[in-house]
Amino acid sequence: MKDFFRHRYSLPIIVISALLLVIIAVKLKPDLKHNPDQMPARLVEFIYAQHIPHRAKATAYGEVKPTTLLQANAEVSGKIVYLHPQLKAGSVLPKDTLVLKIDQTNYQLALAQAKADLAANKAALSELEIQQQNTTTSLKIAQRRLNLGEKELKRKKNLLTQGSISQSSVDNEEKNLLGLRQEVQNLKTQLAVLPAKQEVALAKIAASQAQIRERQQNILRTEQRLPFDSRIGKVLVEEEEYVSPGTPLFQASDMAQVEINAQLPLLHARPLILGIDQIKHAWDDARQSQSFIDNIHLEAKVTMVGGPPEAHWPARLVRVGESLDPISRTVSFVVAVDKPYEKIIPGKRPPLLSGIYTQVELLAQPQLxxxxxxxxxxxNKVYLVNAENELEIRPVTLAFTQGELAIIEHGLTENEKVIINDLIPAVANIPLKPIHKQDYQNSIQQQAATGETTK
Structure with missing residues (x-):
């Protein structure tokens, strides 16, 4: 035996023999099997898988901005001679209030000059019309004299043939006739150019009228009136200050409506429009953008972040962004709040001022x-109670999740029993003792119908 262990092949032979013994032992060992008949039934709670009305909900955040922001700029140059005493940041002023006025003196003088030019041009036109009438009358008289002269020349030529008068008398008559013809021609020329002169006069009148309108408009531009009920923002000028066209004067926001540009991740936006047949083709045509908004029927609520519980307002979707934000990879849902300054509760529900950070809740219409x-x-699996009251483990495909709810796309059918408590360990085919949790089923239906989740 000692000689065997000293042999150089003894160690490999021992190792190989041991491995063979282990392999043989594993192969010959009987498989462990779970015998459901020998296991006690596990107590489980379940609900029925059902198609129920569900309202998709998404939450986004954004700052309040006025829907209409007026940046008033000077349209004419001059010295500011009037500023409304309440034209200050934060003030509220009604529509059509005169808040700023620029000196009108130069513009009034320019208007008077334009009116004088108009009067002169109208007088010139009247003079041309009188001249036309006089020239027409003179032409008729000259034409008649010419006709008489021609008859007189003819008569004298007949007398010359008879030898009753001299040649010089005929020559003088021809000379007079040429003078009459020249007079007629001059009058015709004068009449021919008068329409062109009248057109020039009419053009000057039109130009003068345009100047009057422009200078009247300049006078109107010296006054700044509010186009809507306004909350005043920055005021950038002072009284007696000289301004040029384009100089910023003040800012004012429309109090009728504000907007919140809420940024929502695309993954969260998808459930809001999932399964709405009317909008399948709305994205393909920009002209249907309003139709798209109308068809999805989203409800919206705006809440002040960090504010009191009463600080919330009903809103409505007005626009959807045309593209993803390149940085945040979110899509823009713009909601509007009408009359944000109404129903103020001091200390509880303030006005929805520009710059307030808000939470926007978007709630879709119910879908089964x-x-x-x-x-x-x-x-991605669910535990089911099968027909034999045994555990079935089945993979499912999720459409999306919302709060404590999961919306199943594939893998479950109506009225299958879904286990809602944990099973450790979860072994397929073990016997179960199922208990239906009707109260929990009702709670799920309530959450799905309202879009709310339990705290």
Missing amino acids: RLVIPRKAIHQ
């Missing part, structure tokens, strides 16, 4: 969906 508790999902 297969909804189960989120806690019933175990690594």
Whole structure:
């Protein structure tokens, strides 16, 4: 035996023999099997998988901005001669209030000059019209004299033939006739150019009228009136200050409406429009953008972040962003709040001022969906009670999750029993003792119908 252990092949032979013994022992060992008949039934709670009305909900955040912001700029140059005493940041002023006025003196003088030019041009036109009438009358008289002259020349030529008058008498008559013809021609020329002169006069009148309108408009531009009920922002000028066209004067926001540009991740936006047949083609045509908004029927609520519980307002969706934000990879949902300054409760519900950071809740219309508790999902699988009251483990495909709810796209059918409590260990086919939790089923239906989740 000692000689065997001293042999150089003894150690490999021992190792190989040991491995063979282990392999043989494993192969010959009987498989361990779970015998459901020998295991006690596990107590489990379940609800029925059902298609119930569900309202998708998403939450986004954004700052309040006025829907209409007026940046008033000077349209004419001059010295500011009037500022409304309440034209100060934070003041509230009604529509059509005169808040600023620029000196009108130069513009009034320019208007008077334009009116004088108009009067002169109208007088010139009247003079041309009188001249036309006089020239027409003179032409008729000259034409008649010409006709008489031609008859007289003819008569004298006949007398010359008879030898009753001299040649010089005929020559003088021809000379007079040429003078009459020249007079007629001059009058015709004068009449021919008068329409062109009248057109020039009419053009000057039109130019003068345009100057009057422009200078009247300049006078109107010296006054700044509010186009809507306004909350005043920055005031950038002082009384007696000289301003040029384009000089910023003040800012004012429309009090009728504010907007919140809420940024929502695309993944969270998808459930809001999932399954709405009317909007399948709305994205393909920009002209249908309003139709898209109308068809999705989203309800919106705006809440002041960090504010009191009463600080919330009903809102409505007015626009959806045309593209993803390149940095945050979010899509813009713009909601509007009408009359944000109404129903103020001091200390509880302030006005919805520009710059306030808000939470925007978007709630879709109800759709029938297969909804189960989120806690019933175990690594994309659900535990079911089968017809034999045994455990079935089945993979499912989620459409999306919302709070404590999971919306199933594939893998479950109506009225299957979904286990809602944990099973450790979860072994397929073990016997179960199922208990239906009707109260919990009702709670799921309530959460799905309202879009709310339990705290």
